[in-house]
Amino acid sequence: MAVIDQVEVHHLAVPQPHPIRSSYGSALDVLGVVVVHVRDTDGRVGEGWTYVIGGGAESVASFLRTELVPLVVGADPARVRDLWQRMFMHALSRGRKGVAMYALSAVDIAVWDLRARTAEQPLHAHLGSVATSVPVYGDGCWVSMTHDELRAAAQSYVDRDFWGVKLKVGADLDDAVRRVEVVRDVVGPSGRVMIDANQRYDLLTTRRFDAAIRDLDVTWLEEPILADSLHDYARLRGTVGVPIAAGENEYSRYGFRELLEHEAVDVLQPDVHRVGGVTELMRILALADTWNVPVAPHTSWELHSQLACCGTTALVVEYYEWLPEDFFAVRPQIVDGSVLVSDVVGTGTSIDPASLERYRVGS
Numbered sequence: 341m342a343v344i345d346q347v348e349v350h351h352l353a354v355p356q357p358h359p360i361r362s363s364y365g366s367a368l369d370v371l372g373v374v375v376v377h378v379r380d381t382d383g384r385v386g387e388g389w390t391y392v393i394g395g396g397a398e399s400v401a402s403f404l405r406t407e408l409v410p411l412v413v414g415a416d417p418a419r420v421r422d423l424w425q426r427m428f429m430h431a432l433s434r435g436r437k438g439v440a441m442y443a444l445s446a447v448d449i450a451v452w453d454l455r456a457r458t459a460e461q462p463l464h465a466h467l468g469s470v471a472t473s474v475p476v477y478g479d480g481c482w483v484s485m486t487h488d489e490l491r492a493a494a495q496s497y498v499d500r501d502f503w504g505v506k507l508k509v510g511a512d513l514d515d516a517v518r519r520v521e522v523v524r525d526v527v528g529p530s531g532r533v534m535i536d537a538n539q540r541y542d543l544l545t546t547r548r549f550d551a552a553i554r555d556l557d558v559t560w561l562e563e564p565i566l567a568d569s570l571h572d573y574a575r576l577r578g579t580v581g582v583p584i585a586a587g588e589n590e591y592s593r594y595g596f597r598e599l600l601e602h603e604a605v606d607v608l609q610p611d612v613h614r615v616g617g618v619t620e621l622m623r624i625l626a627l628a629d630t631w632n633v634p635v636a637p638h639t640s641w642e643l644h645s646q647l648a649c650c651g652t653t654a655l656v657v658e659y660y661e662w663l664p665e666d667f668f669a670v671r672p673q674i675v676d677g678s679v680l681v682s683d684v685v686g687t688g689t690s691i692d693p694a695s696l697e698r699y700r701v702g703s
């Protein structure tokens with residue numbers, strides 16, 4: 341029986357090619373990435389990673405090195421759910437959400453990659469997939485863009501036959517509505533438009549915004565209010581015209597159980613790099629299946645395409661190039677608006693070793 345005997349943690353900082361601003365106006369100039377390599381006693385290596393938008397990757401790397409690595413060394417990859425449970429319980433008093441779950445997620449993804457490599461299967465097949473491709477929609481229409489830039493970004497997705505286009509909106513409702521109109525104009529009357537408010541509004545503002553966009557046929561409005569305001573989400577959903585999406589700031593199956601029990605969202609948006617890795621994302625897919633709620637995972641289309649292919653209510657994955665194309669040595673292809681999951685063993689995505697050196701923070 342091969343067990344994990346080495347764990348490496350790499351902390352990277354990847355500059356963004358274009359200066360962008362969040363819905364709050366803060367700069368998003370660098371993406372923090374934390375990569376985990378687990379090596380077993382047969383010499384096989386699994387790779388997992390997480391990313392942090394807006395700072396904090398150093399804390400994730402530190403938590404990994406000091407709290408989780410000692411639990412991973414000696415673990416049997418075949419018993420990945422046991423390892424997950426031990427990591428989760430170890431971190432319970434200071435984990436459950438945030439930094440600890442980012443760290444746990446990176447480990448869990450690495451162990452699943454190792455398991456699939458050991459089985460000589462692509463991860464989606466190892467997990468038992470129900471599809472071999474998944475549609476992709478385009479994100480990246482930032483509030484810091486001019487209307488011309490917004491139009492060009494949306495057009496680039498239309499030209500690639502993407503499932504739809506999502507734009508960010510900020511505090512200025514008039515500006516937000518004009519931006520939605522610009523994207524609607526680009527995609528045409530039959531195209532899909534999604535809106536992401538990144539928790540920028542309150543209940544009353546969301547109701548006003550909903551009334552203003554009612555004729556623009558919006559597929560979903562994402563995170564209009566604070567992610568923790570589950571009762572407000574439940575009050576919004578069904579009383580506004582636009583479907584509500586959320587979940588990128590929720591953690592573990594317990595968080596998603598709350599979203600579902602409150603009937604708070606029309607579309608679930610888990611992120612494998614935050615919720616607790618592959619182990620937990622599969623549980624969330626099963627919950628979504630049980631409640632018959634569509635799933636549109638948050639970012640990371642490369643890895644989420646593998647996992648979405650295992651979910652019967654998985655709808656679409658989100659495309660945005662947070663990482664340059666040469667960051668990866670291997671990743672899936674997008675053809676005719678869908679990600680094709682490959683026959684490559686493991687997650688189907690490998691970070692180029694040169695990227696580890698190019699973007700490394702510290703020694």
Ligand SMILES: [Mg+2]
Nearest residue numbers: 536562563588
């Ligand atoms: Mg979002």
